[in-house]
Amino acid sequence: xxxxxxxxxxxxxxxxxxxxxxxxxxxxxxxxxxxxxxxxxxxxxxxxxxxxxxxxxxxxxxxxxxxxxxxxxxxxxxxxxxxxxxxxxxxxxxxxxxxxxxxxxxxxxxxxxxxxxxxxxxxxxxxxxxxxxxxxxxxxxxxxxxxxxxxxxxxxxxxxxxxxxxxxxxxxxxxxxxxxxxxxxxxxxxxxxxxxxxxxxxxxxxxxxxxxxxxxxxxxxxxxxxxxxxxxxxxxxxxxxxxxxxxxxxxxxxxxxxxxxxxxxxxxxxxxxxxxxxxxxxxxxxxxxxxxxxxxxxxxxxxxxxxxxxxxxxxxxxxxxxxxxxxxxxxxxxxxxxxxxxxxxxxxxxxxxxxxxxxxxxxxxxxxxxxxxxxxxxxxxxxxxxxxxxxxxxxxxxxxxxxxxxxxxxxxxxxxxxxxxxx
Amino acid sequence: xxxxxxxxxxxxxxxxxxxxxxxxxxxxxxxxxxxxxxxxxxxxxxxxxxxxxxxxxxxxxxxxxxxxxxxxxxxxxxxxxxxxxxxxxxxxxxxxxxxxxxxxxxxxxxxxxxxxxxxxxxxxxxxxxxxxxxxxxxxxxxxxxxxxxxxxxxxxxxxxxxxxxxxxxxxxxxxxxxxxxxxxxxxxxxxxxxxxxxxxxxxxxxxxxxxxxxxxxxxxxxxxxxxxxxxxxxxxxxxxxxxxxxxxxxxxxxxxxxxxxxxxxxxxxxxxxxxxxxxxxxxxxxxxxxxxxxxxxxxxxxxxxxxxxxxxxxxxxxxxxxxxxxxxxxxxxxxxxxxxxxxxxxxxxxxxxxxxxxxxxxxxxxxxxxxxxxxxxxxxxxxxxxxxxxxxxxxxxxxxxxxxxxxxxxxxxxxxxxxxxxx
Numbered sequence: 001x002x003x004x005x006x007x008x009x010x011x012x013x014x015x016x017x018x019x020x021x022x023x024x025x026x027x028x029x030x031x032x033x034x035x036x037x038x039x040x041x042x043x044x045x046x047x048x049x050x051x052x053x054x055x056x057x058x059x060x061x062x063x064x065x066x067x068x069x070x071x072x073x074x075x076x077x078x079x080x081x082x083x084x085x086x087x088x089x090x091x092x093x094x095x096x097x098x099x100x101x102x103x104x105x106x107x108x109x110x111x112x113x114x115x116x117x118x119x120x121x122x123x124x125x126x127x128x129x130x131x132x133x134x135x136x137x138x139x140x141x142x143x144x145x146x147x148x149x150x151x152x153x154x155x156x157x158x159x160x161x162x163x164x165x166x167x168x169x170x171x172x173x174x175x176x177x178x179x180x181x182x183x184x185x186x187x188x189x190x191x192x193x194x195x196x197x198x199x200x201x202x203x204x205x206x207x208x209x210x211x212x213x214x215x216x217x218x219x220x221x222x223x224x225x226x227x228x229x230x231x232x233x234x235x236x237x238x239x240x241x242x243x244x245x246x247x248x249x250x251x252x253x254x255x256x257x258x259x260x261x262x263x264x265x266x267x268x269x270x271x272x273x274x275x276x277x278x279x280x281x282x283x284x285x286x287x288x289x290x291x292x293x294x295x296x297x298x299x300x301x302x303x304x305x306x307x308x309x310x311x312x313x314x315x316x317x318x319x320x321x322x323x324x325x326x327x328x329x330x331x332x333x334x335x336x337x338x339x340x341x342x343x344x345x346x347x348x349x350x351x352x353x354x355x356x357x358x359x360x361x362x363x364x365x366x367x368x369x370x371x372x373x374x375x376x377x378x379x380x381x382x383x384x385x386x387x388x389x390x391x392x393x394x395x396x397x398x399x400x401x402x403x404x405x406x407x408x409x410x411x412x413x414x415x416x417x418x419x420x421x422x423x
Numbered sequence: 424x425x426x427x428x429x430x431x432x433x434x435x436x437x438x439x440x441x442x443x444x445x446x447x448x449x450x451x452x453x454x455x456x457x458x459x460x461x462x463x464x465x466x467x468x469x470x471x472x473x474x475x476x477x478x479x480x481x482x483x484x485x486x487x488x489x490x491x492x493x494x495x496x497x498x499x500x501x502x503x504x505x506x507x508x509x510x511x512x513x514x515x516x517x518x519x520x521x522x523x524x525x526x527x528x529x530x531x532x533x534x535x536x537x538x539x540x541x542x543x544x545x546x547x548x549x550x551x552x553x554x555x556x557x558x559x560x561x562x563x564x565x566x567x568x569x570x571x572x573x574x575x576x577x578x579x580x581x582x583x584x585x586x587x588x589x590x591x592x593x594x595x596x597x598x599x600x601x602x603x604x605x606x607x608x609x610x611x612x613x614x615x616x617x618x619x620x621x622x623x624x625x626x627x628x629x630x631x632x633x634x635x636x637x638x639x640x641x642x643x644x645x646x647x648x649x650x651x652x653x654x655x656x657x658x659x660x661x662x663x664x665x666x667x668x669x670x671x672x673x674x675x676x677x678x679x680x681x682x683x684x685x686x687x688x689x690x691x692x693x694x695x696x697x698x699x700x701x702x703x704x705x706x707x708x709x710x711x712x713x714x715x716x717x718x719x720x721x722x723x724x725x726x727x728x729x730x731x732x733x734x735x736x737x738x739x740x741x742x743x744x745x746x747x748x749x750x751x752x753x754x755x756x757x758x759x760x761x762x763x764x765x766x767x768x769x770x771x772x773x774x775x776x777x778x779x780x781x782x783x784x785x786x787x788x789x790x791x792x793x794x795x796x797x798x799x800x801x802x803x804x805x806x807x808x809x810x811x812x813x814x815x816x817x818x819x820x821x822x823x824x825x826x827x828x829x830x831x832x833x834x835x836x837x838x839x840x841x842x843x844x845x846x
Contacts, residue, residue, distance in 0.1 A: 009685035011634065014600070016546050016568070022692045049496040057496065058488035061704070065481035073472040073480065073672035108531060108676075108698045115697045119567060123439050140696040144542060145439070177437065211434065249496035251703040253531075262432035269445045273563040274538045274697065275531045280674040281484070282702060 017124075021143040040391035042313075042378040043359040045187065045334045049249050051302045053294065057249070060288035061281075068284050076280035078272050080106025080256070084283045087290050088242070088256050095219065096233035097240070103258045105268055106278050110217055110243040110255040114141035116270045117178070117213060117239065120263070122147045127176040129167060131159050133337070133366030133375070135187045135215065138180055147177070149368040156328065158183060158193030161200045168208045178211045178239070183231060185218040185333025188366045188377035192331055195228055202235045211263070213239045217246050218333035220299065223307035225331045232258065239263065244286055247299055252282040306334070312385035313378060316392035322403050327378075334381035337363075340374045344402055347373065352402070358394040440547075444566040463814035465736075465801040466782040468610065468757045472672050474725045476717065480672070483711035484704075491707050499703035501695050503529025503679070507706045510713050511665070511679050518642060519656035520663070526681045528691055529701050533640055533666040533678040537564035539693045540601070540636060540662065543686070545570050550599040552590060554582050556760070556789030556798070558610045558638065561603055570600065572791040579751065581606060581616030584623045591631045601634045601662070606654060608641040608756025611789045611800035615754055618651055625658045634686070636662045640669050641756035643722065646730035648754045655681065662686065667709055670722055675705040729757070735808035736801060739815035745826050750801075757804040760786075763797045767825055770796065775825070781817040 064072045071081070079085070085101035092099050107113040114137065122128070122145035130138065132151025142149060150171070152164045159181060168175065181201070183193035193201070205212045214231045232240040243255035257267060271277075289295060313336055317327055327338040340346060346362035353359060363375025378395075380388060487495045494504070502508070508524035515522050530536040537560065545551070545568035553561065555574025565572060573594075575587045582604060591598065604624070606616035616624070628635045637654045655663040666678035680690060694700075712718060736759055740750060750761040763769060769785035776782060786798025801818075803811060 011683070011685055014544065014597070014634075015689055016542065016544055016549075018546075019543060019689050019692070022689075022696055024692055024695065044498070046498055050493060052492070052496055054489055054492045057492070058485045061484035061488055061708070062481045065484055066477055069475070069477045069480070070473060071674070073475055073674040075467070075469055075668075075673045108702075111699045112697065119439065120442060121437065121439055123441075126439075137696075137699060140692075144693065144696045174437070211437075245498075249704070250498045251494070251496040253698060253700075253702040253704075260434070262434055266438055266442050266445075269442070269447055269563075270567065272447065273445055273560075273567045274535065275676060276534045276560060277676075279531075279676040279702060279705060281672070281676075281708070282704060285484070285704070 018144050018146050021146060022140060023143075038357050039354070040358045040383055040387050040394070042380070042383070042391060042395075043361050044382065045379050046382050047246055047250060048302060048305060048381065049251070051298060051305065052249050053298060056294060057285075057289055061285045063288055064281065064284035072281045072284040074280060076277045076283065078105075078268050078277045080104070080278055081280065081283045081287065083287050085256075087287060091242070092258070095227070096229050097258070099258055103261075103264070105257050105264055105271065106283060107255045107257055107271070108253045108275065108278055109245055109250065110215060110241040111137050111141065112271075112274070113241040113255055113257040114138050114215070115144070116257070116267045116274065118142045118145045118147075119270045119274075120266045121177045121211075127171060128178060128180060129164070129176045129210075130180040131182065131186060131189070133188050133363060133372050134180065135182060136361075136365050138215065139366070139368055142180075143368070150176070151367060151369075151371070154186065154189050154191055156191055158186065158191050158197055159201065161197050161204070164201065165204060168204055168210075171208075173208050174210065175208065176210050178213050179205055180213045180215065181231070182215045182217075184216055184228070185221065185330050185335070187217070187333070188335050188361070188363075189337040190328040190330030190333060190335045192228065198228070198231055198234060202231060202238070206235075211237065211239060213241065215241045217243045220247055221303050221306055221334075222332040223303065223310060236260070248286060248289060248295065252286060253279065254282055254286055303332075306332075306381055308385055309380040309383065309388055310336070312388040313380040313392060316389045317396075320393050320396035322396070322400050324403060325399060334379050336378045336380060338376045338378055340376070340399065341403070341406070342374045343406055344399075345373050346376045349376070349398060349402060352398045353395055356394045356398050358391045358398075360395070441567050441569050444569060445563060446566075461780050462777070463781045463806055463810050463817070465803070465806070465814060465818075466784050467805065468802050469805050470669055470673060471725060471728060471804065472674070474721060474728065475672050476721060479717060480708075480712055484708045486711055487704065487707035495704045495707040497703060499700045499706065501528075501691050501700045503527070503701055504703065504706045504710065506710050508679075510710060514665070515681070518650070519652050520681070522681055526684075526687070528680050528687055528694065529706060530678045530680055530694070531676045531698065531701055532668055532673065533638060533664040534560050534564065535694075535697070536664040536678055536680040537561050537638070538567070539680070539690045539697065541565045541568045541570075542693045542697075543689045544600045544634075550594060551601060551603060552587070552599045552633070553603040554605065554609060554612070556611050556786060556795050557603065558605060559784075559788050561638070562789070562791055565603075566791070573599070574790060574792075574794070577609065577612050577614055579614055581609065581614050581620055582624065584620050584627070587624065588627060591627055591633075595631070597632050599631075599633050601636050602628055603636045603638065604654070605638045605640075607639055607651070608644065608753050608758070610641070610756070611758050611784070611786075612760040613751040613753030613756060613758045615651065621651070621654055621657060625654060625661070629658075634660065634662060636664065638664045640666045643670055644726050644729055644757075645755035646726065646733060659683070671709060671712060671718065675709060676702070677705055677709055726755075729755075729804055731808055732803040732806065732811055733759070735811040736803040736815060739812040740819075743816050743819035745819070745823050747826060748822060757802050759801045759803060761799045761801055763799070763822065764826070764829070765797045766829055767822075768796050769799045772799075772821060772825060775821045776818055779817045779821050781814045781821075783818070
């Protein structure tokens with residue numbers, strides 16, 4: 001933006017206090033670099049929209065205007081169109097959640113759901129519990145309402161419930177406004193919350209009387225292993241966020257929220273204040289796209305595509321990455337999380353990686369407090385398998401170079417100093 | 424919503440403090456009543472989207488997906504597509520405002536612009552200056568950030584600058600975070616800010632060092648009189664909100680904001696947190712719709728249609744309304760503001776009006792403090808001239824009945840008690 005040119009800000013000191021906390025998304029800032037044709041991007045979690053059948057989507061949009069223009073072009077209800085909410089009821093039933101259309105509010109992607117929930121629940125200084133690392137968009141949405149964000153570590157089974165319990169005991173009953181979790185193929189860690197941990201998390205949430213927000217953008221993109229029931233299927237009080245971005249297209253900005261009635265009523269007020277109502281144009285288009293069965297075959301093919309890309313990434317990492325690097329093995333979704341030796345700063349590494357024609361997101365972007373600096377999120381969703389192999393090869397060279405430097409330091413008995421992160 | 428059934432709220436006392444302030448829009452709550460076929464609605468400010476050429480809009484949507492699907496279906500930049508921002512540059516040039524695309528952020532309707540500005544500027548207890556009455560959506564958007572909203576009265580020349588000056592003197596330099604104004608065909612009052620007052624308002628804003636937000640949804644819907652330059656054309660520091668809702672269709676949820684660079688950079692961060700980015704699908708569709716010249720002829724025809732409806736409403740009011748009622752005579756836009764004798768409560772009147780098959784919005788919806796209870800906003804944008812005449816006839820009967828009741832009270836020497844408003 002041209003605004004980058006401006007140095008003097010005559011409104012400095014006039015902004016709301018919250019603006020000191022809201023930082024730009026490192027992920028979004030990387031989109032510009034990612035668009036260079038010579039760059040192989042493991043940065044953005046962008047779905048492969050080229051697999052959406054263009055004719056079907058275009059016809060859905062055309063017919064939305066021609067046959068339902070009086071609705072599609074007009075203001076709509078704040079909760080969203082009844083027909084689309086009825087379709088969401090069916091989607092949710094398929095993953096074991098029984099709802100009626102009244103239990104659902106259509107949002108501008110799941111991101112708006114996060115913003116509205118933060119707006120509904122958070123006063124400055126309130127506590128929020130999330131996985132660490134967690135979705136950068138959730139950190140942005142929450143931060144605007146000035147909470148303290150407590151991060152609970154994960155392992156291969158998802159959020160570590162022992163660590164959660166320690167935090168809850170420290171905070172006490174109602175000591176946090178909500179627990180935010182991405183149980184399936186977590187962004188950025190790629191891990192999935194084990195069924196036994198899901199039950200235990202819900203028990204603890206009841207014991208400490210703290211609402212749970214389940215963010216599930218990737219749940220339908222499972223490559224292997226059996227379906228794991230969402231938290232919402234185990235407990236009616238769970239607030240659940242879904243999105244059409246990964247099962248149709250992010251360009252429509254459509255997601256949904258289900259929550260207990262009183263919470264949903266508050267969220268609806270917050271939504272009226274935020275945008276009056278969602279896009280009826282996008283909603284009618286989605287209704288028509290999802291009215292047949294073709295979307296299911298498209299989604300199956302898309303899931304196979306992502307699975308191949310994950311295989312390509314994990315295979316190449318196995319082959320090329322130095323032994324000092326550890327990484328997760330996701331059963332679905334978009335992301336692998338890699339941990340470098342702790343004296344390596346992934347932000348510094350990124351600059352070198354871009355020179356070598358590959359990008360990723362440094363781990364510190366996914367923490368509220370600059371942790372994760374020796375980590376990388378590697379998105380396998382967007383590049384073809386051959387490009388993924390080449391990108392991992394390039395990245396491994398950059399990692400290897402830096403490791404050699406530090407091995408030499410260590411051999412000389414000089415402990416390296418940890419440099420500053422960029423996020 | 425089914426949530427209305429629920430009485431007990433186990434999360435009561437857990438919501439953010441702001442939620443005590445956010446109330447539902449009386450306007451939106453009336454939408455349900457307005458959809459009864461026997462009701463003539465003067466309530467919602469809904470554009471006549473039946474005049475949008477369906478084939479042109481449908482083709483724009485179809486081609487957006489077929490020819491630009493890789494963009495239209497994908498995540499986009501937070502500031503909005505360069506091509507649409509270039510078109511907005513041209514639209515703004517036509518009303519005397521010179522910009523570059525970098526000066527613009529595309530928003531989800533102007534409503535999102537209001538929310539993002541409030542988020543960017545307002546801490547609890549801050550002061551905002553607005554016209555009284557003012558746009559109900561602005562009151563909702565601002566209230567979520569817990570400011571004190573100071574209302575400056577209007578007359579036929581728009582905001583009374585003498586009253587503004589009094590408030591500014593009371594509040595002192597930087598005593599308010601911003602001044603919010605709808606200078607053209609104000610919602611709900613229908614009046615337009617006089618050119619000399621525009622200049623004086625800007626002088627005062629400079630003197631007291633307070634940013635001005637100019638909300639201009641109706642500027643291009645002028646029925647008579649000459650074009651009046653927007654505030655932004657007179658002062659580069661004015662924050663300007665525009666929308667495609669009235670020149671194309673609200674169903675796409677597209678608007679824009681222009682503001683000085685440092686403010687726009689903050690707004691952009693707030694937008695990332697709110698929804699990541701706007702709908703590329705809607706943006707590409709709008710680009711294609713606005714790429715020719717046909718939209719201009721459509722808008723001219725639409726403006727004539729609204730002018731005929733205004734004439735029908737003012738004519739019928741002249742003919743039927745009791746002498747005790749006063750009202751504004753808008754030169755454009757959607758709304759007439761009517762003031763009843765102060766002992767009449769328009770909220771009570773509304774219940775009777777619905778029984779008689781006509782709706783409007785009671786005036787108290789447009790104040791933060793329940794003032795305006797003896798006023799009504801009458802939207803002429805949505806009904807055909809014959810229906811408008813019939814609706815005004817019905818409404819005048821209701822008003823006349825109530826007036827007779829009170830005339831009898833007064834004749835008997837019994838002063839009527841002012842009943843509670845409903846908004």
